[in-house]
Amino acid sequence: MSPIDDTPSDDVSCPNEPLASLISRIAQGDHEAFTAFYQLTCRRVYGLARRTIIDAEISRETTQDVFLIVWEHARKFNPAKGSPMSWLMVITHRRAVDRVRAEQRGSRREIVWGTKAIQHPFDEVTEGFSDPIETKLVMEGLAQLTSLQRESISLAFYGCLTYPEVAERLGVPVATVKSRIRDGLRQLKNYLGPVLPIR
Structure with a gap:
């Protein structure tokens, strides 16, 4: 298969008949049909993947x-159910x-691992906060951070973004994002320690 570039996907005009015929041939193990199908549709597939995932390499x-999946499951295509x-x-x-x-799961695991290096992790501090007063204190603690630290932490924890995704969103290196989050969590712990019970 040919490499895919970052050019926005074009709305390639592909009549249903030829594509359906190609899928039928792919189901029989026809490599030439698969190549043709790929060339006709790869930009559309990549375009949707990129809009959903954002990251170019993962897309x-x-x-x-x-x-x-198409190669392995072409036989499952049913033209009666759609184009x-x-x-x-x-x-x-x-x-x-x-x-x-x-x-996102990988990002959460990475954040949990990183915050365990801090004596009183952020997730343990905030875990179980249901009291409005406690929530208010946490919000006040976040307000003590720099806007850059607060934005990085919010994107990572509440936006469920990975460090690379946060870095891309903010236009800074990944190492900078990690440093901002680490320092911000440490400041937050120091602020909350005296006013909230920390396990």
Whole structure:
């Protein structure tokens, strides 16, 4: 398969008949049909993946995953249930959403691991805060941080973004994001320690 660039996907005009025929041939193991199908649809697949995932490299990997699914499951395509392109877009969307969720889980694990290096982790401090007064204190603690620290922490914790995604959003290196979050959590712990019970 040819590499995919970052050029915005064009709305390639692909009549349903030829695509359906290609899928039928792919189901029989026809490599030439698969290549033709890929060339006709890869930009549309990559475009949807990129809009869903944002990250270019992960979008490329997801596009490759989608076409692997097409190769392995072409026989499952049912023209009575929709057009070939609709079928392909459903596969793409599902795979892209799976990748987003996997990246978010990875981000949360990384944040938890990083905050355990701090004596009283942020997630332990905020865990179980249901009292309005406690919530107010946490918000006041966040207000003590610099705007850059607060923005980085908010994107990572509440926006469920990975460090690279936060870095891309803010236009700074990943190391800078990690440093801001680490320092911000330490300041937050120092602020909350005297006024809230910390385990």
